[in-house]
């Protein structure tokens with residue numbers, strides 16, 4: 001039996017008869033290589049090339065080398081694997097989860113000298129903020145950034161605050177920043193009395209923010225902000241305005257800023273933003289009775305047309321609890337959907353869109369980078385350390401602590 005993931009050349013062999021782990025990767029065209037993280041996309045990725053000699057991806061001994069280096073490091077290293085990481089990397093993770101859970105897991109392992117974060121740059125920053133000064137956080141590939149986080153720079157956000165000040169609304173505006181933001185944006189949020197949120201607690205964060213002020217500046221994901229405000233808080237689309245940092249005045253008049261309740265930053269996830277209303281209509285046509293389950297980083301019309309919406313943890317739990325024989329179309333990153341399909345052979349689990357939808361930056365962390373990182377650490381050479389300066393870390397921690405203090 002084969003599960004159609006809705007992708008050309010990509011199926012889950014639920015009987016396990018393919019002998020290849022059940023999946024065939026898309027053909028390696030230039031576009032596919034970019035999506036798989038082997039090309040470069042200078043418009044959306046930060047970082048630099050790997051400074052060391054990477055093992056060849058074709059080296060048949062990579063798994064053994066990773067195991068040997070991992071064993072040599074023992075408890076001195078703790079390997080974190082985000083849900084969207086490749087299978088070849090996830091197999092070496094001591095723990096998996098979303099970004100905030102992983103950062104907290106790292107903080108709970110103070111004996112681990114090295115935190116190897118298989119995820120993206122802002123996640124490693126958060127881990128550095130939340131772990132002790134003795135722990136060193138390592139990102140196996142410095143080019144693993146996040147296009148969404150990069151859509152709000154500290155300079156742009158400071159300029160936006162000046163615009164809100166000139167419009168006379170900064171004093172009544174509370175910043176709420178998604179976990180998927182740089183340490184500098186988290187620090188901005190802490191300095192201005194705001195809070196961080198995750199996709200699980202965004203409503204609680206907004207509830208709290210509206211007890212502190214009259215308006216929210218939501219950074220950097222417009223979709224999570226809009227979906228939470230409209231679908232969970234009962235606000236109207238008219239209560240939301242979109243602040244475009246590339247336009248004078250954010251593309252808004254002072255009066256529009258004064259009238260708005262939610263000021264949404266013009267940022268989005270390049271992965272979840274690809275799902276469309278057509279994706280939902282198409283899968284409903286192909287699979288009668290399918291349940292459409294999407295992440296709140298998807299566009300408003302997609303979330304509105306879906307049956308269920310929630311964080312990656314919610315998606316995982318929903319699939320775990322779903323009855324055998326049920327059908328699910330999942331709108332989130334492909335590595336996770338692929339693992340869910342393999343973990344639930346008694347259910348039909350398909351990818352929401354027909355096009356390949358890996359997170360290209362997440363996919364930059366591959367087995368050669370992990371082997372290079374572990375072997376370097378095992379011989380005492382610290383590579384690709386991510387550090388956040390103390391002042392930024394202090395104010396980012398203020399915003400993170402506010403999130404932890406949100407009323408239940």
Ligand code: SF4
Nearest residue numbers: 146147148269271359
């Ligand atoms: S999936 Fe989206 S939000 Fe997550 S790291 Fe990739 S680009 Fe950033």
